[in-house]
Every structure is written in structure tokens, then in C-alpha cells.
Amino acid sequence: MLDKNKVKLGIAPIGWTNDDMPDLGKENTFEQCISEMALAGFTGSEIGGRYPKDQGILKKALSLRGIEICNCWFSAFLLTKPYGEVEKEFIDQVRFLKDMGAKVIGVSEQSYSIQGKDVPVFEGKYVMNEKEWKRLTDGLNRLGKAAREIGITLTYHHHMGTVIQTEEEIDRFMDSVDPELVFLLFDSGHCSFAGISPVKILEKYIGRTKHIHLKDLRTDVVKRAKEEKWSFLKGVRNGTFTVPGDGDVDFEPIFDLIGSRGYEGYVVVEAEQDPAVANPLEYAMKARNYIKEKTGL
Ligand SMILES: O=C1C[C@@H](O)[C@H](O)[C@@H](O)C1=O
């Protein structure tokens, strides 16, 4: 059982409109997306690319449906852009989130990322050298400090096809960053896709985790992705991910850890797949029912 005073439940718009592949869900409007989130019983959302930039319009649309913003993805380029340039863009996003009432920002280093490229996801990933490790972790500590001064916590999203993907990379990353300034954004789907036990990662780092993405994985699709050398996005298009309870990830030990180790924050269903194949409202409801059944949330 999860305590609703500690754990809040959200859903990401990526099941309706996919910012990585804008043709997926181009027929779905922002209003439809947030209305269906509310209809399925969710009260939190992350920012999507189709959300209005005007905060007044955004706030009104969300409050009409009883939804609050809990996070936004931020692509950092600390390895390939001057620090000042990254920080400026980051601070704008942090201020925006603060004004929207969010508590965290989800950062992912996108220098050399192959997540949007037509490269086999299991073969073409970039591996950082010593200097780059230092540049990345120093840069994130600085961003984390700047965010903290504004009242937002920096969480880092490990991700397939990026410089922080493997178990060794996650461990080295967590050993290298300042635990007061940089926290983990745990994503059950990306752990599983990378061949890492999500339970093992969460067990180690739950005390340093401030945001959670719940994604399930279809292992038969992953097998094809490996054999046929698919890119990350080709995998998504073909159903690598789905909502919790619909794939092969065992969520019960994940929910147990969230409940027993005092996690406070959002758990967000984030399950990108083709909305023309997986009806977003139907899948949001499926996720909502599964989470209710397993956690009481
Ligand atoms: O948090 C995420 C944001 C998406 O843009 C990304 O590709 C997805 O897989 C994810 O985990």
C-alpha cells in the first residue's frame, strides 16, 4: 500500500503526443490529452511540447481539470555547449516550473545521444572519457545548486542511447555527483530496456530518488529490436514500452520499495507507444486501475 500523503500519481503526455516523434499523436490536442488524464483519474502531469507556453492559459486549462504540473524534461548539452549557455536555458525552465508549482526538474544529458538518431540503440551509444565525466558531473552540480536556490530539485534521468545508460554508468554517476544537489529520476522502463534490474537500482538509490517514471517493457519487442538492430525510436514506434501492468516488468517489488523506504514525491506513468495502436485513454485507465489494485493509490 502506498500512502497518498507521500506519493502522488501523475501521467506524462507522451502517450498522447510524442515530442520525440511529432507524427505520433498529431491528431491529439492538448485539451484532449489533459481531459483524458483527468478522466482516467490522474492529478499530475509533466509538460509536453504541445502544452501552451502562456502560463495563464496553461494554468487555467489544468485547474479546470484538477491537474498540476510535477516535472518537465530538460535536455542538457554540458559536454558540447558552453556552461553559461546551458545554465541560462536551464534557469528559464526552472523558473517556469517553479511558477507552475512543480518541485523537480528532470535533466538528461543529450550531448552525443543517439536516442533520436537512426542508429542501433544497442550498438551506437557514446561512452564518456575521464575529462567528460568530470565536466558532466561538475556541470550538473552547478545546475543543481542554481535550481536549489530557486526552490527546485534537479533530478537526473538515465536513458537508453545516452551517456548514462548502463548500470556501471548509473553507479559511477551516483558516486560522482553531490548528493545534496543532484538526485535520481528513476525510470523503470529505461532500466529494464538497458538490461538492468530496476529493483536493484531502486534499492540502492531510493533515498536519493526524487522523481519516478513508471514504464513497462515488452521483452519480445526488445528481442526483435536487438536482433534487427532497431534505433530507440523504431523500438518505441513498434511497442517497446507500455503502461505498468501490461508488459514484463515486475512492479510489485518496485511498489514495495517505494512504500517501505519512505519515498516522497511523484510516480508518473510514462509509457510512450503509438497512440493510433494503443488508445491513450484506454491505456491511461489500464495503468490507473493496475496502480490502484497494487498500491491502493
Ligand atoms: O522521460 C522520458 C522523456 C522522453 O522524451 C524519452 O524519450 C522517454 O523515453 C523518457 O523516458
Ligand SMILES: [Co+2]
Ligand atoms: Co522517463
